[in-house]
Amino acid sequence: MKTHRIAVVAGDGIGLEVMPEGLRALEAAASRFGIGLQFDHFDFACWPYYERHGQMLPDDWKEQIGSHDAIYFGAVGWPEKIPDHISLWGSLLRFRREFDQYVNLRPARLLPGMSAPLRRRDGTPYAPGEIDMWIVRENTEGEYSSVGGRMFEGSEREIVLQETVMSRHGVDRVLRFAFELAQSRPKQHLTSATKSNGIAITMPYWDERVAAMARQYPGVHVDQFHIDILCAHFVQRPDCFDVVVASNLFGDILSDLGPACTGTIGVAPSANLNPERRHPSLFEPVHGSAPDIAGRGIANPIGQIWCGAMMLDFLGHRKAHDALLQAIETVLASGGDAPRTPDLGGRASTADLGRAIAEVV
Amino acid sequence: MKTHRIAVVAGDGIGLEVMPEGLRALEAAASRFGIGLQFDHFDFACWPYYERHGQMLPDDWKEQIGSHDAIYFGAVGWPEKIPDHISLWGSLLRFRREFDQYVNLRPARLLPGMSAPLRRRDGTPYAPGEIDMWIVRENTEGEYSSVGGRMFEGSEREIVLQETVMSRHGVDRVLRFAFELAQSRPKQHLTSATKSNGIAITMPYWDERVAAMARQYPGVHVDQFHIDILCAHFVQRPDCFDVVVASNLFGDILSDLGPACTGTIGVAPSANLNPERRHPSLFEPVHGSAPDIAGRGIANPIGQIWCGAMMLDFLGHRKAHDALLQAIETVLASGGDAPRTPDLGGRASTADLGRAIAEVV
Ligand SMILES: CC(C)[C@H](C(=O)O)[C@@H](O)C(=O)O
Ligand SMILES: CC(C)[C@H](C(=O)O)[C@@H](O)C(=O)O
Numbered sequence: 001m002k003t004h005r006i007a008v009v010a011g012d013g014i015g016l017e018v019m020p021e022g023l024r025a026l027e028a029a030a031s032r033f034g035i036g037l038q039f040d041h042f043d044f045a046c047w048p049y050y051e052r053h054g055q056m057l058p059d060d061w062k063e064q065i066g067s068h069d070a071i072y073f074g075a076v077g078w079p080e081k082i083p084d085h086i087s088l089w090g091s092l093l094r095f096r097r098e099f100d101q102y103v104n105l106r107p108a109r110l111l112p113g114m115s116a117p118l119r120r121r122d123g124t125p126y127a128p129g130e131i132d133m134w135i136v137r138e139n140t141e142g143e144y145s146s147v148g149g150r151m152f153e154g155s156e157r158e159i160v161l162q163e164t165v166m167s168r169h170g171v172d173r174v175l176r177f178a179f180e181l182a183q184s185r186p187k188q189h190l191t192s193a194t195k196s197n198g199i200a201i202t203m204p205y206w207d208e209r210v211a212a213m214a215r216q217y218p219g220v221h222v223d224q225f226h227i228d229i230l231c232a233h234f235v236q237r238p239d240c241f242d243v244v245v246a247s248n249l250f251g252d253i254l255s256d257l258g259p260a261c262t263g264t265i266g267v268a269p270s271a272n273l274n275p276e277r278r279h280p281s282l283f284e285p286v287h288g289s290a291p292d293i294a295g296r297g298i299a300n301p302i303g304q305i306w307c308g309a310m311m312l313d314f315l316g317h318r319k320a321h322d323a324l325l326q327a328i329e330t331v332l333a334s335g336g337d338a339p340r341t342p343d344l345g346g347r348a349s350t351a352d353l354g355r356a357i358a359e360v361v
Numbered sequence: 362m363k364t365h366r367i368a369v370v371a372g373d374g375i376g377l378e379v380m381p382e383g384l385r386a387l388e389a390a391a392s393r394f395g396i397g398l399q400f401d402h403f404d405f406a407c408w409p410y411y412e413r414h415g416q417m418l419p420d421d422w423k424e425q426i427g428s429h430d431a432i433y434f435g436a437v438g439w440p441e442k443i444p445d446h447i448s449l450w451g452s453l454l455r456f457r458r459e460f461d462q463y464v465n466l467r468p469a470r471l472l473p474g475m476s477a478p479l480r481r482r483d484g485t486p487y488a489p490g491e492i493d494m495w496i497v498r499e500n501t502e503g504e505y506s507s508v509g510g511r512m513f514e515g516s517e518r519e520i521v522l523q524e525t526v527m528s529r530h531g532v533d534r535v536l537r538f539a540f541e542l543a544q545s546r547p548k549q550h551l552t553s554a555t556k557s558n559g560i561a562i563t564m565p566y567w568d569e570r571v572a573a574m575a576r577q578y579p580g581v582h583v584d585q586f587h588i589d590i591l592c593a594h595f596v597q598r599p600d601c602f603d604v605v606v607a608s609n610l611f612g613d614i615l616s617d618l619g620p621a622c623t624g625t626i627g628v629a630p631s632a633n634l635n636p637e638r639r640h641p642s643l644f645e646p647v648h649g650s651a652p653d654i655a656g657r658g659i660a661n662p663i664g665q666i667w668c669g670a671m672m673l674d675f676l677g678h679r680k681a682h683d684a685l686l687q688a689i690e691t692v693l694a695s696g697g698d699a700p701r702t703p704d705l706g707g708r709a710s711t712a713d714l715g716r717a718i719a720e721v722v
Pocket of ligand 1: 197198228449613
């Protein structure tokens with residue numbers, strides 16, 4: 001039995017609280033399916049580490065975690081102590097970029113037992129599974145660039161510039177991933193997020209590459225919408241999407257909006273993938289460190305568990321993934337005294353909910 | 362009685378169909394309140410004009426409409442014939458920029474009789490008026506820049522760059538407008554859309570200017586959210602917003618999403634304002650030319666009428682604005698045989714609905 005070496009980075013805030021439940025669920029799945037998992041814990045990428053060392057990561061972080069099979073991540077950020085753009089650009093965004101995790105993959109799926117805020121035009125709710133899409137977000141370039149600067153600082157003439165950078169290499173590889181994913185799904189439907197009517201240099205280029213790639217996947221039905229109207233469609237007809245591919249910024253927006261539409265923003269997972277496996281991929285819940293509820297043991301661990309499932313899938317264990325997801329759905333769907341954390345309308349603790357899920361894996 | 366000179370530009374597609382209803386309603390309001398309106402019609406900024414002249418606007422467009430008191434605009438764009446970025450950058454976006462209409466003001470308001478897609482956590486609907494916000498969008502700079510280009514074209518190394526440009530002048534003036542608006546409203550609540558954790562050069566600058574401006578408006582309660590989570594909040598708690606200020610791109614997104622959340626995206630208005638009145642301001646519905654339904658006489662004219670109301674308000678006629686809005690609400694709220702266009706679930710024509718509104722002004 002091959003043992004997968006997992007680098008565990010819990011991070012800050014509720015990251016520390018949901019991580020043990022993620023590990024508990026992973027261990028349950030590993031033992032049921034005979035999967036070897038070795039967890040190595042790292043204490044960087046958090047405020048206490050920054051406080052001691054003046055930086056988010058050790059100089060040799062790549063040696064420390066670069067040969068692991070995956071990074072299992074909690075949450076980073078503690079804005080009261082350290083501005084987000086320092087903690088994030090000093091850790092999470094470095095992982096994404098320096099480990100070339102160029103795909104950020106995020107599901108938006110209506111789960112049973114969640115109170116979703118959306119209704120159809122006729123007022124009826126959507127059924128679990130009816131909303132079921134994958135957002136494929138470019139994760140290394142685009143609008144998240146570090147090129148730019150400020151001129152005439154402090155004066156009335158002050159001006160600030162920032163480049164958006166798109167490369168053929170960077171755009172084509174994420175499009176290819178998205179087309180492959182769409183092709184593997186029953187609907188074979190890919191939606192591209194654009195804004196070529198307003199962002200008139202980079203976005204027409206994005207459209208061009210989508211059109212070129214589409215010729216290689218004649219079986220995939222492709223459409224495209226400007227990001228403004230696409231956001232509106234997410235609210236008005238979320239059941240019409242399958243795979244949605246987007247630039248870094250647009251993907252960021254859609255992958256919060258999609259889960260919000262399904263009521264799952266607090267439990268959504270995300271996978272930062274290096275599909276070629278030259279570097280470790282990173283699995284993290286979409287939620288952040290949530291300073292407002294941190295330390296109280298009431299955070300919902302489902303996001304952490306769900307991204308553990310995605311990690312197992314990526315490591316080749318589809319059945320274990322499905323079993324974990326099924327366990328989440330079973331607990332969410334069971335009424336009565338199933339433990340629910342406060343965000344789900346209950347009074348259970350993080351550990352109560354985590355244990356309940358691990359038990360039914 | 363001073364007569365306001367209005368430049369009427371109907372544009373393309375359903376712009377041609379909703380414009381007569383907008384004018385009908387304006388005439389009703391003008392006659393009820395004794396307002397002098399003179400309508401001058403212009404045939405540019407549309408595909409037929411482009412077909413004849415090879416450009417969207419005549420060379421002397423600024424002389425032709427620059428001394429009018431306002432521009433009453435329909436819709437532009439006919440993608441089948443002419444790419445959007447040509448028709449838009451050749452007309453609408455030129456008006457905005459060259460007439461320095463630096464504020465794009467858009468309401469998102471829950472109207473009676475509209476089927477809004479959102480429910481509260483407990484499944485209950487929001488009541489008309491409970492969702493009631495103004496989006497204030499920067500309208501001349503930011504992400505909509507024409508600075509950038511392409512290198513290594515056609516090769517594997519191809520790279521495309523586009524600058525986002527923010528100036529102190531440009532940011533401060535739209536913030537000032539938003540703070541003034543917030544200050545004039547009962548809640549005095551201003552929300553800033555940012556993404557300073559990811560867009561790490563221009564957006565921290567935006568935050569800085571918001572913080573500086575906030576010191577001049579101590580009575581205004583200010584908060585800020587990253588655009589990803591802000592979009593989620595629009596879906597999850599749309600009743601918690603009052604005035605929302607955003608960059609060009611973020612404002613574009615929020616001002617489609619907000620109306621989508623209230624079910625009004627097909628009827629939402631927008632005002633492109635030059636608050637100092639050095640140049641004419643432009644009033645246009647949020648919807649586009651809608652080629653899919655154009656020519657059938659079934660487009661909903663409410664957006665056109667509503668932005669006529671905003672125009673009257675801007676010209677100093679608050680009561681006429683309120684009466685027009687009231688007329689829209691009266692017709693929407695009346696059940697039975699009130700005419701409803703297909704998007705509202707009925708079978709009425711554009712003119713049926715337009716006449717019904719004009720009658721009750
Ligand atoms: C048509 C397009 C260029 C425009 C914009 O993005 O500004 C539209 O979406 C709008 O919001 O007025
Ligand atoms: C924290 C932030 C930099 C990050 C992003 O924008 O990528 C987050 O919103 C996400 O989506 O993972």
